[in-house]
Amino acid sequence: MRQKTAGIQDVARLSGVSTATVSRALSHPERVAESTREAVLRAVQETGYVANSLARNLRRRRTGSILALVPNLANPFFSQILSGLSSVLSPAGYGLLIADTLADPDPRARLAHYFDSGLVDGLVVFDATLPDPALMQRAHPPLLMACEWRGELPSVTVDNAEGAAIAIRHLLESGHRRIAHVTGPRGNVLTESRLQGAAGALAEAGLALHDDWTFTGDFGIASGAQAAARWLALADRPTAVFCASDEMACGFMGALQQAGIAVPGEVSVIGFDDIEVAGHLTPALTTIRQPRRDIGERAAHLLVDMIDQRSLMGPSERIAVELIRRQSVKSPG
Missing domain, CATH: 3.40.50.2300 (Response regulator)
Structure with a gap:
């Protein structure tokens, strides 16, 4: 006999919460109490529930993909930021795509392609030298700057x-x-x-x-x-x-x-x-x-909120830096 596939109702019943809370715990885990989140995750594991992200995205008219535009992927600086992005986007149901802006001979055309094609639900842009979307006079998905910044675009930066x-x-x-x-x-x-x-x-x-x-x-x-x-x-x-x-x-x-x-x-x-x-x-x-992982996590949270609210504008955040004292500095001889 064919075994019934677990649904979100099964997860809700086992964890003792509503289906709306299950959905919230899986797409925005930071918005529910830790005890609730843990109960939902245990129920997901026990039932073997797998969210039908394709159907959900079709209903919401979304692709389930976020694009990060990075200047020079060989730079180790970006590794923890991208990890932070992924750690938030994945539980929220988004896959992370990455493109190297320095490797593109025509960044304006490439950016227009992503704007016009509907291939992604949002962009995290690390390169302030890319053309301004407003000046390109193109409709575009929610876009957030990270590390670098420009004009009034929402951003996550350090001081x-x-x-x-x-x-x-x-x-x-x-x-x-x-x-x-x-x-x-x-x-x-x-x-x-x-x-x-x-x-x-x-x-x-x-x-x-x-x-x-x-x-x-x-x-x-x-x-x-x-x-x-x-x-x-x-x-x-x-x-x-x-x-x-x-x-x-x-x-x-x-x-x-x-x-x-x-x-x-x-x-x-x-x-x-x-x-x-x-x-x-x-x-x-x-x-x-x-705090590079924090930068990635905050950027992901803000961008997901912009997508949920169907807004091209959002808040900007500035994160504090810290002096790390090691051995390469001493008093002059």
């Missing part, structure tokens, strides 16, 4: 200027007055915000960010190594360097160590991001931690 200021203040408190900065690419919102925060913290101490001690990078390891070559070529070398990303700090430290320069013995180095490798370098990298 980049304050993070840079915290890094500079830490160097100042360690006794440094000759401080260099390795920036990100010109025109990038993260670059400008971190540069502003660093310059502001130096100004508070009556100091300035010298042009000769400001090295332009691109957030990548190679540009950090190139900045190290410029630091080595200086006749008057700064005693500390604030790198606007951990990857650049890694490249900077590695190039100096290959040249026989001791870190932090001859120069202190501080980064920004706290990627996984930062704590495993020699010396371990002092840095500004972005």
Whole structure:
């Protein structure tokens, strides 16, 4: 005899709640009490209930997919953010698609394709250099910026200027007055915000960010190594360097160590991001931690709410950063 397939009513009966509560617990687990959520999950496991997501999405006129547009998937910075996104989207019934914006020769056409095709229910955009949807004059699904930001679009970011200021203040408190900065690419919102925060913290101490001690990078390891070559070529070398990303700090430290320069013995180095490798370098990298998994989780929650409300506008959130003290900073010799 063919066994009956478990339905949502079976889950509701076994867990002692309504079918609406079951649906809420599975699609928005953060909105129900922990005890209720656990009871529903136990009932799902016991009954073997599998939500018919395809039928549900057809009824709701949804695809069940969210697209993340990421500039450079090879950058380890994004790993925990994408994990945070997936941890919220999956229980809510959404699959996560990922595209690398740097690998696309025509991002405007690609973005228009996603807007016009109806292939996704929402987008999380990590690249502020992409065309503004409003300027493209196209209808688009709910869209949220993460890490980077633009205009009035809803976003989840950290306080980049304050993070840079915290890094500079830490160097100042360690006794440094000759401080260099390795920036990100010109025109990038993260670059400008971190540069502003660093310059502001130096100004508070009556100091300035010298042009000769400001090295332009691109957030990548190679540009950090190139900045190290410029630091080595200086006749008057700064005693500390604030790198606007951990990857650049890694490249900077590695190039100096290959040249026989001791870190932090001859120069202190501080980064920004706290990627996984930062704590495993020699010396371990002092840095500004972005709570990357939290960024992904909050972005997912906000985007799902926008989709549920069928709204193109939503709130923005700014998440605090944290100084992580390790061994790459010491008082100047």
